[in-house]
Amino acid sequence: xxxxxxxxxxxxxxxxxxxxxxxxxxxxxxxxxxxxxxxxxxxxxxxxxxxxxxxxxxxxxxxxxxxxxxxxxxxxxxxxxxxxxxxxxxxxxxxxxxxxxxxxxxxxxxxxxxxxxxxxxxxxxxxxxxxxxxxxxxxxxxxxxxxxxxxxxxxxxxxxxxxxxxxxxxxxxxxxxxxxxxxxxxxxxxxxxxxxxxxxxxxxxxxxxxxxxxxxxxxxxxxxxxxxxxxxxxxxxxxxxxxxxxxxxxxxxxxxxxxxxxxxxxxxxxxxxxxxxxxxxxxxxxxxxxxxxxxxxxxxxxxxxxxxxxxxxxxxxxxxxxxxxxxxxxxxxxxxxxxxxxxxxxxxxxxxxxxxxxxxxxxxxxxxxxxxxxxxxxxx
Ligand code: CO8
Numbered sequence: 292x293x294x295x296x297x298x299x300x301x302x303x304x305x306x307x308x309x310x311x312x313x314x315x316x317x318x319x320x321x322x323x324x325x326x327x328x329x330x331x332x333x334x335x336x337x338x339x340x341x342x343x344x345x346x347x348x349x350x351x352x353x354x355x356x357x358x359x360x361x362x363x364x365x366x367x368x369x370x371x372x373x374x375x376x377x378x379x380x381x382x383x384x385x386x387x388x389x390x391x392x393x394x395x396x397x398x399x400x401x402x403x404x405x406x407x408x409x410x411x412x413x414x415x416x417x418x419x420x421x422x423x424x425x426x427x428x429x430x431x432x433x434x435x436x437x438x439x440x441x442x443x444x445x446x447x448x449x450x451x452x453x454x455x456x457x458x459x460x461x462x463x464x465x466x467x468x469x470x471x472x473x474x475x476x477x478x479x480x481x482x483x484x485x486x487x488x489x490x491x492x493x494x495x496x497x498x499x500x501x502x503x504x505x506x507x508x509x510x511x512x513x514x515x516x517x518x519x520x521x522x523x524x525x526x527x528x529x530x531x532x533x534x535x536x537x538x539x540x541x542x543x544x545x546x547x548x549x550x551x552x553x554x555x556x557x558x559x560x561x562x563x564x565x566x567x568x569x570x571x572x573x574x575x576x577x578x579x580x581x582x583x584x585x586x587x588x589x590x591x592x593x594x595x596x597x598x599x600x601x602x603x604x605x606x607x608x609x610x611x612x613x614x615x616x617x618x619x620x621x622x623x624x625x626x627x628x629x630x631x632x633x634x635x636x637x638x639x640x641x642x643x644x645x646x647x648x649x650x651x652x653x654x655x656x657x658x659x660x661x662x663x664x665x666x667x668x669x670x671x
Pocket of ligand 1: 346351449490560593
């Protein structure tokens with residue numbers, strides 16, 4: 292067992308070059324809907340098919356807080372004949388798309404933690420989907436960054452990053468790893484059903500990365516000590532994707548609507564918000580930390596109304612934009628990376644000893660949270 296405190300010593304972010312505004316997305320979707328309804332006018336009139344309803348940019352912003360999203364490849368998404376990104380296939384000899392974006396975020400995190408590949412001995416790629424089953428994306432990243440040791444992929448949908456942070460903490464605490472690089476290359480756009488009005492606006496692409504190590508090997512002036520980690524899962528079908536290798540054997544359309552992301556958004560809202568409040572409150576209580584002592588809430592970024600409700604319940608008042616930063620207006624829901632983007636972008640102003648909470652909640656259901664304390668060595 293390692294006796295030194297365990298810290299997050301660096302973080303990294305890769306943001307795609309392309310973005311799509313609500314207006315652009317809705318124009319394309321409504322064009323697709325009109326085309327579908329025109330092509331199927333007879334069947335719709337005979338009530339054999341249901342007309343596809345229009346979407347609206349105002350609804351999207353009001354219901355979710357999302358104004359735009361970044362995408363890895365924009366080409367194809369707004370093409371009403373295609374309605375999905377047009378990602379060129381790469382050969383086995385080329386770096387995979389997901390490893391490429393993972394490496395970009397990893398390099399940023401390694402720079403901020405003053406680490407080279409030689410310092411790291413465990414790589415976790417944690418996200419909602421990996422683009423192939425094997426070899427693991429983490430092992431491809433490990434190879435590209437010249438890291439010895441081992442790597443593996445783990446999928447826990449929206450909670451992949453916080454669950455991986457717990458794995459990293461446990462490995463360092465147990466002494467099975469010296470320094471962990473964990474990466475969340477969230478390539479969500481290939482799984483979005485851009486023909487589905489209820490969910491076409493929800494997701495964006497991004498990659499985030501973190502370095503976890505013992506405080507005694509950490510060389511950064513500013514980092515975060517991990518005070519506690521807590522994960523919970525509780526089965527629900529309300530957020531589901533049936534995409535998988537078994538489709539090859541069932542003769543089902545491997546890309547049918549049920550194979551893409553789909554959800555019962557209202558039910559999730561009602562069920563997950565109280566679960567998240569209880570989870571975080573009981574964790575803080577067990578540590579003897581009053582909710583009012585928390586300076587920053589880096590919450591999962593799925594829906595602004597969920598974040599407002601959760602932080603209001605936790606604080607007994609509205610949280611300020613500084614206390615509970617929102618990034619989903621410009622990044623949308625980036626699955627597990629949302630709370631890590633917020634952590635990466637909104638941490639510099641915290642003072643030595645300030646307490647923060649990183650928390651994700653989503654498919655599974657799954658909730659993962661960490662209580663962290665800012666350490667500013669120059670302040671000592
Ligand atoms: N434009 C116009 N009207 C619309 C649209 C639209 N785009 N969509 C729905 N409407 C209509 C509905 O039909 C409904 O009409 P009516 O009242 O006549 O029936 C009305 O607007 C209201 O609809 P809702 O009740 O569904 O609207 P909500 O206020 O609930 O908002 C949300 C919908 C935004 C989906 C909201 O429910 C929500 O965000 N819920 C939480 C969802 C959530 O957190 N999900 C987590 C999923 S992410 C996750 O876990 C990771 C998965 C892995 C990654 C996947 C990568 C692809």
